[in-house]
Amino acid sequence: MSKLRRSMLFVPGANAAMLSNSFIYQPDALMFDLEDSVAITEKDTARLLVFHALQMPLYKDIEKVVRVNPIDSPYGKLDVEAVVRAGVDVVRLPKTDSAEDILEMERHILAVERKCGRPEGSTRMMAAIESAQGVINAPEIAKASPRLIGIALGAEDYVRNIRTERSPDGIELLFARCSILQAARAAGIAAFDTVYSNANNEEGFIHEAEHIKQLGFDGKSLINPRQIELLHNVFAPTRKEVGHARLILEAAENAASQGLGVVSLNGKMIDAPIIERARWVLQRAEASGIRQ
C-alpha cells in the first residue's frame, strides 16, 4: 500500500509555539510553511526555526514537508539549503508554472544533498499549481522529476489568476481539479486538494472533502487541526463497504482454491479491478477506521 497522505497540516514557520507542539496532532503529514504565512521581516528566523524543528526527535516518525519560497525570490535558495541539510522528507515548491520550475528546484536540491552528504535523490518534492498556466502544463509538471510524490492545487492564487473567487460548490475549481488529478494519475503520483480556509464552517469543509474524494484526490491541505479528524472520517469506508469488500475477497479466494477462473458473488461477476478495489477498501479501513 502506498503511503497514506489524506491530511497535510499547515504550520506557519514563524510560529515558535506551533512548531514546538504540532507533532501532537495526527495528520498524515505536517507542512511547515516558509512562504505566504511568514512576513518578509521574519523569513530568516522562520527558516532557522524550521531548520531546528525538522531535527527534533519528536518529529522523527512523521512525514515532514516544507513549503519553501520560490527559487527566484531572495529566500528560496537559502530555504532549500536549510531544509535539505535538516533532513526534510519533502520540499514543496509553490507557484509551479512549468516543468522547468521543477527541474530548477531539483538542481538546487541535488547541489545541497551533495554538499551536506545526504544521499542523492533522498529529498522528495511536491509541486503546487496555482495558475492557469500551471494547470495547462500539469501533465509535464507531474512527469518532470522522479523525486515528485505529488502535485497540489493552490486555489487562492488560482482563482485570482482566472479572475473569479471561490464559491461553496467549487465550480470555478472543477477544471483545475480534474486537470491536476488526471496529470497526477497519468504520472503515477498523488493529487492533493487545496485548503478550506474557513475553519469554523465544518459543514462546508465536509462538503468540499466529499467532493474531492469523489473526484479521486488522495488528500487535502489543512489549516486547522480540527479538520484532521473530519477529513479522515470522510476518507474512511462505511461499514457496508467494508462488509462488501470482505465478501468479494472471500469469493475470490474460494474461486481460486477451486481453480475457477471466474468469480461471482450474488449472481454478479467479480473481475480483477473489483477485487483490487476491495483490497484497497480494507487497507483504507485499517488506516482510517470505519466511517462514523
Next chain:
Amino acid sequence: MKITQQSHAGTLESGDVLIRIQPVDTQEIEIELESVVEKQFGTAIQRLIHDTLNKLNITGVRVIVEDKGALDCVIKARVQAALIRATGTQLLEQNWSEL
C-alpha cells in the same frame, strides 16, 4: 567573531523567547536571563546559549534573554537568528554545519 551591532530575534509569545544581542568592549560572554522556568531550567538555558555562541566562535557579546517557555530548539534558532542579523549572512554561509 566579534559582534559590532545590536540585533534581536523572537517574540514574547508563550512558547517563544526574545533574544537581544549587544556588543561589549571585552571578550566576555554576558547572559542576562529572565525565564518563566528559570528555577527548573535556568542553568540549562545559560549552558545552551554559551554552547551556541562557542560553536560559532562569538565573543564580546551581551545576550539578553526573555524566555516564555521555549524549547531548546527554539532558543537555539532565536540566538542564531539574532547573531546572523548582527553579523550579516556571511556567518550563515560559512557555518551551516555549526548551526
